[in-house]
Amino acid sequence: MESQGLHFYYGAFQALKDINLVIKARQITALIGPSGCGKSTFLRTLNRLNDLIPHTRVQGTVRLEGEDIYQPGMDVVSLRQRVGMVFQRPNPFPKSIFENVAFGPRVLGVHSKVEIEEKVEQSLKAAALWPEVSDLLHKDALGLALGQQQRLCIARVLAVEPEVILMDEPCSALDPLATLKIEELMQELKKNYTIVIVTHNMQQAARASDWTGFFLLGELLEYGVTGDIFTRPKDSRTENYITGRYG
Amino acid sequence: MSHAKTPNVVEMRKRIALNKTRDYIFWVIGLLSTLIGFVLLFTMIIDLFIDGFPRLSGQFLLSYPSRFPEKAGILSAWVGTTLVMIVTAATAVPLGIGAGIYLEEYRRKNWLTHLIEINMNNLAGVPSIIYGLLALGVFVYFLKFGESILTGGLTLGLLILPMVVIATRESIRAIPNSIREASYALGATKWQTIKDHILPYSSGGILTGMIIGLSRAIGETAPIITVGALTFIAFLPSSPITPEFPFLSFKWLLDPFTVMPIQMFNWISRPQKGFHVNAAAAGVILLFMTLLMNAFAIYMRYKFRKRIKW
Numbered sequence: 001m002e003s004q005g006l007h008f009y010y011g012a013f014q015a016l017k018d019i020n021l022v023i024k025a026r027q028i029t030a031l032i033g034p035s036g037c038g039k040s041t042f043l044r045t046l047n048r049l050n051d052l053i054p055h056t057r058v059q060g061t062v063r064l065e066g067e068d069i070y071q072p073g074m075d076v077v078s079l080r081q082r083v084g085m086v087f088q089r090p091n092p093f094p095k096s097i098f099e100n101v102a103f104g105p106r107v108l109g110v111h112s113k114v115e116i117e118e119k120v121e122q123s124l125k126a127a128a129l130w131p132e133v134s135d136l137l138h139k140d141a142l143g144l145a146l147g148q149q150q151r152l153c154i155a156r157v158l159a160v161e162p163e164v165i166l167m168d169e170p171c172s173a174l175d176p177l178a179t180l181k182i183e184e185l186m187q188e189l190k191k192n193y194t195i196v197i198v199t200h201n202m203q204q205a206a207r208a209s210d211w212t213g214f215f216l217l218g219e220l221l222e223y224g225v226t227g228d229i230f231t232r233p234k235d236s237r238t239e240n241y242i243t244g245r246y247g
Numbered sequence: 248m249s250h251a252k253t254p255n256v257v258e259m260r261k262r263i264a265l266n267k268t269r270d271y272i273f274w275v276i277g278l279l280s281t282l283i284g285f286v287l288l289f290t291m292i293i294d295l296f297i298d299g300f301p302r303l304s305g306q307f308l309l310s311y312p313s314r315f316p317e318k319a320g321i322l323s324a325w326v327g328t329t330l331v332m333i334v335t336a337a338t339a340v341p342l343g344i345g346a347g348i349y350l351e352e353y354r355r356k357n358w359l360t361h362l363i364e365i366n367m368n369n370l371a372g373v374p375s376i377i378y379g380l381l382a383l384g385v386f387v388y389f390l391k392f393g394e395s396i397l398t399g400g401l402t403l404g405l406l407i408l409p410m411v412v413i414a415t416r417e418s419i420r421a422i423p424n425s426i427r428e429a430s431y432a433l434g435a436t437k438w439q440t441i442k443d444h445i446l447p448y449s450s451g452g453i454l455t456g457m458i459i460g461l462s463r464a465i466g467e468t469a470p471i472i473t474v475g476a477l478t479f480i481a482f483l484p485s486s487p488i489t490p491e492f493p494f495l496s497f498k499w500l501l502d503p504f505t506v507m508p509i510q511m512f513n514w515i516s517r518p519q520k521g522f523h524v525n526a527a528a529a530g531v532i533l534l535f536m537t538l539l540m541n542a543f544a545i546y547m548r549y550k551f552r553k554r555i556k557w
Contacts, residue, residue, distance in 0.1 A: 047432060049428060049431065049432060052427070052428065052431065054356065077434050077435070077436050078434060079434075080431060080432055080433065080434045081433070081434030082434075084432065084433070085428075085432040087425060087428065087429065087432075089425060091423075091425040091426060091428070091429045092429075093426065093429065093430075093444060094426075094448060103430075103433065103435070103443065104433045104434070107433060107434060107435045107436075107439050108434065153429070156429075156433065157432075157433070160433055160434055
């Protein structure tokens, strides 16, 4: 997935300026930067979720396997199925755990009960949640702990078999232990999925990602292999930020 | 603590005492206001029951109106009310929910939809007699539905439509945006999101709005008189179930009718004491019908799902 000359506007405010970024397949790309720098906005341009916000405008291209997702006639619904998203606050549907995961496959037109059950089990296993909930499948999802809810949201995304998974600060509402679980899960998922994660947590970006992009005031200042960004940043502003002297 | 601050403490204590007194006064005012409303309502209901209760009997429920108070009954009135309410619910509920969903989830914000929105909010406050006049012109004269159950039901449906719309919108708006985003991000279409999430999660609020609307409609008199409901009906509308194929008939829709409040109004305006007792008894039944409707709504809400806390 890649963006080329991407500009984004909320009304008259330009939130993203000329973003050129190539996201490597089956790798974890972390986007860091101070609040309001545009990293979440960028993430949401990748599955066109910003389309839901009125008075926004996009310029430039975002390609998914070579295809411009902003071209006229693009099927946004199938795009969002290919590019899944996990949100900052766990947002399970107020339904049972089973129904939360089953929703995606049903939307895609799977109706066979056996197939859906299989899919739910498989997805919950892939999200490392199965052992904890296998006996509670028909209990309300909102009764789970926040960390479990977030893994349920990941299972929900996995159930629609996306190619890319976008994560918007997925651990900011979680305690360190739950955070660790999600990070371990990401390493597991990376074998099959491309992951883009927005995070405020420097250590998280440093230990969990392969690539890191630093955003500042709507611009992508620096992008490279995570080890390089954190040990040999080229831009002094990047260095200031990751060492805690900025923002 | 230094000496210089002592006067301030005294001052402060005085202030706090004053604030406490004010708090107490407001508590008394609030309690009195609540009690006055409650006591008045309670007295009214008790009074109605004392007057009307002895008159309640099978005969009263199963008789047509009569010149003699002791022979008169409310059969045509409660059947009429029930049928009119069915028509009202069948029109106001789907239209109201549909409009509510459109305004919250689909509409583009422009001056036209903005105008519709302002109108919709104001319609809830339009006096019911105005709806009666409108219905007389549109349903009775223009569409030639006559002075029928259909006309009565549509009139009341129109009357409560804004309430259903507003209740639908309020409960849809209470659903956090994160739920919509979650659904869209999984590749759901707008309709799938509405059908599987928006509607189920807002059903409690929608049901409440619907019942508040129907409870208002069941007691309306003015618009129903305006569209020409009769006060003396000594027959029932045609049966909706027929012995021959297709076993269902909608002829009743075009039959003349009366409703409970009109029957009561008619009896109250008679000089004989016996009719006043009848009116009170009919009032008890009307209250009972309203309560029944509310109980049904509470049951449905419980069945749909327990209250969701976001």
